[in-house]
Amino acid sequence: MTNLLSPLSSANTVRQLVESATELFEQADLFYGHGTDNAQDEAVYLVFSILEVPFDAPESAIDDPLSDQRCEQAKAIIQQRIETRQPAAYLLGEAWFCGLPFYVNENVLVPRSPFAELIYDYFEPWMTKEPKNILDIGTGSGCIAIACALQFPDAKVDAIDLSDEALEVAAKNVDRHDLTDRMRLVKSDVFASLEPKKYDLIVSNPPYVSAEDVAALPAEYHHEPVMGLEGGGDGLDIVRRILTGAKERLTDDGVLIVEVGLMQEAMDASFPNLSMTWLDFVQGGEGVFLIHAKDL
Numbered sequence: 001m002t003n004l005l006s007p008l009s010s011a012n013t014v015r016q017l018v019e020s021a022t023e024l025f026e027q028a029d030l031f032y033g034h035g036t037d038n039a040q041d042e043a044v045y046l047v048f049s050i051l052e053v054p055f056d057a058p059e060s061a062i063d064d065p066l067s068d069q070r071c072e073q074a075k076a077i078i079q080q081r082i083e084t085r086q087p088a089a090y091l092l093g094e095a096w097f098c099g100l101p102f103y104v105n106e107n108v109l110v111p112r113s114p115f116a117e118l119i120y121d122y123f124e125p126w127m128t129k130e131p132k133n134i135l136d137i138g139t140g141s142g143c144i145a146i147a148c149a150l151q152f153p154d155a156k157v158d159a160i161d162l163s164d165e166a167l168e169v170a171a172k173n174v175d176r177h178d179l180t181d182r183m184r185l186v187k188s189d190v191f192a193s194l195e196p197k198k199y200d201l202i203v204s205n206p207p208y209v210s211a212e213d214v215a216a217l218p219a220e221y222h223h224e225p226v227m228g229l230e231g232g233g234d235g236l237d238i239v240r241r242i243l244t245g246a247k248e249r250l251t252d253d254g255v256l257i258v259e260v261g262l263m264q265e266a267m268d269a270s271f272p273n274l275s276m277t278w279l280d281f282v283q284g285g286e287g288v289f290l291i292h293a294k295d296l
């Protein structure tokens with residue numbers, strides 16, 4: 001039930017709901033790190049998605065009065081966003097990555113990796129030929145693996161995760177994108193349960209936040225699975241294991257690409273002799289390195 005004093009109480013069009021939600025989000029000092037970066041964009045995303053209004057809808061659709069039922073549905077989710085601090089994607093059960101929709105729940109990280117730009121660009125100029133076999137380590141919702149599979153329609157993609165719950169979500173998404181014939185989901189602790197096989201491209205957005213930094217994250221992040229965020233004491237436990245095992249899994253001209261976010265300095269300090277290339281992003285993002293198999 002909407003509080004009568006709330007700016008939401010009298011809102012009954014898409015525009016009014018967005019304006020009221022923006023005001024309330026600002027007052028509540030929410031954190032935005034899961035696809036938007038300000039109150040208004042978050043309000044637009046949430047209201048338009050709940051009401052299934054296209055983002056390019058005509059003015060009339062935005063200013064037409066809504067039914068009471070649709071209004072209450074939107075208001076309830078706006079209030080939930082404020083009261084629970086859940087990221088919008090969990091409230092909607094959906095997130096977008098690489099222009100593709102993915103089912104998500106609290107067992108997987110909300111997709112937001114700068115990998116999307118690399119995938120759009122076919123990993124050029126780093127990949128010299130189309131990858132035939134791709135491996136995604138720590139697949140979560142499957143977003144990176146699935147986007148790779150759709151971008152390279154002749155490739156076979158293996159996607160691994162240690163979390164059964166994450167693999168269940170990934171399976172739904174593999175099915176949703178009709179990729180069951182080219183994708184394989186494997187429960188594995190990094191490479192441990194993976195059969196010996198060579199890949200032209202290994203990609204990973206592993207957990208890479210230190211335990212101390214995870215504890216200090218805003219409330220929104222505490223709805224995400226700790227296993228998706230925390231990479232041990234200094235954050236680099238899983239990255240180390242990927243680096244150790246990648247050489248024997250890559251083809252001779254294969255490439256390993258790993259996201260480590262803000263850990264670039266820590267990586268350079270921990271691996272001073274490793275020939276890592278730090279990738280640049282036009283659409284924002286940082287902390288993704290690339291290594292050729294010959295340099296591992």
Ligand SMILES: C[S@@+](CC[C@H](N)C(=O)[O-])C[C@H]1O[C@@H](n2cnc3c(N)ncnc32)[C@H](O)[C@@H]1O
Nearest residue numbers: 111138139140161162163189190205206207228
């Ligand atoms: C940062 S999330 C990335 C999820 C997804 N790739 C994305 O970009 O949204 C890391 C994922 O690694 C998985 N993970 C954590 N430890 C692992 C391990 N030892 N072996 C395999 N996967 C692991 C987590 O369950 C989580 O789904």
